[in-house]
Amino acid sequence: MKTALITGASRGIGRALALELAGRGYGLLLTARSEDQLEQLAAEVRQRYKVEAHVFAADLAAPGAAARLAEWVGAQTTELAVLVNNAGYGLWGRFEELPLAQQQNMLQLNMLLPTELTHYLLPQLRRQPKAYILNIASTAAYQAVPTLTLYAASKAFLLTFSRGLRYELRDSPVSVTCLSPGATTTDFADRAGMSAGLQEKAAKLSMTPADVARIGIEGLLAGEAEVIPGALNRISAKLTSFVPKAMTEKIAAGIYEKYLK
Template sequence: MYALVTGASRGIGRALAHALARCGYDLLLVARSAEGLQQVAAEISAQHQQQAQVLALDLAAPNAAATVAAWVQEHAPVLGVLVNNAGYGLWGRFEELSLTEQQNMLQLNMSLPVALTHALLPCLHQAPKAYILNVSSTAAYQAVPTLTLYAASKAFLLSFSRGLRYELKDTNVSVSCLSPGATTTSFADRAGMGAELQKTSEKVAMTPEAVAAAAVAGMLAGQAEIVPGLLNKVSAGLTSLVPKRLTEKIAAGIYEKYLD
């Protein structure tokens, strides 16, 4: 049985690949970095004795989903897991960030998982039991000024996951959405965050391995939403109880003061 993981060369994607290999899945790994993918594949073979095949591809390209789907259909006799993990954030005021860069982010964070899920659902339906794990963020639960489009894209992914889960409730495919909080990955660097903001985030960050362990356990248990870590669970839960204007003010207070 195969599991496909996008954005698998580092961070949470890499940790998810290892966690799935420990559960006995062979891996199909996709990301931009060929070198990073080869390293992860070698680790999986050596540590877990599972097969790992790699596809180096710019997943932000408009035709990326079709390319990945064709590759999966060629290399995976039975696909049991689809992990939509590829994505990134951009930090800054909406009007000051490049529109092209923001649209590329939306392509990767939203359009890719939708297209890939649509293309691979026929393959997933052929497995005795199959899973879709969409990687969102605790940012999905509220608007986050200076991460405005990133948070909006993750809210989209959470809503997409819940709607699709209901549509597939009487089938063999279970849909889960993972929403981690701060994690010790390269997210802050890629988003363009300053050193002081990164230090603040690191104080409460979880390791990718801890996030992945919770994610795979929750996915296999059929959980709809997986929020690893007690602090993150409390934070996500409170957003439904606190007025939106207040949560936005708190989020802005954390992020905006580091901009200037």
């Protein structure tokens, strides 16, 4: 059975991506920290879609996590056809005021985990007739975002990594896509520590995880390089190519900084 690995699969966009892939007949390898949530999701997809689903609960930011996960994947399947690098989170606040250890943890999960996991699993992906890598970035990848400085930088890394790797693999069976959602109805804002006022503002423009997942998987299977769900998100990302960087940074700061205490 064609199989997909989804990191950060227990909730939000990761969960929605898992359901979308299961609905298309893929067996699932699910990983995140919450074993209970993963087991509930695995039971749901087995019942609804009649596909296999296996769970690997772990702190993916821990040292050696990518190697242990890759070894587990190899023991579960020889038909890994989709790698979804979704695990990650954001931190809101001024760089110098946020604890360095928390920021390092975020960078480990947002950048180093997908880098390591992709390197470990590419040989298996290459053995398939057709395989896909989906890296989950953000519309923040397209510009600097004051008070989300390292988060935006980490997502810019994922976008650039995706495009460079895609070109390197152009003559292989593996296609690489970067999915960059805008505001989505997940717990991202809570975990990032955003204020209630800022969360209320974002909620007005939010898409559902199911819509983001559907658009993302459609773009992945179509072989698109970049997928930005939502017309407004696509327009704003495109505008960053034409508007001076100092202006986009000032606009972003105006949105986020005024909610800081």
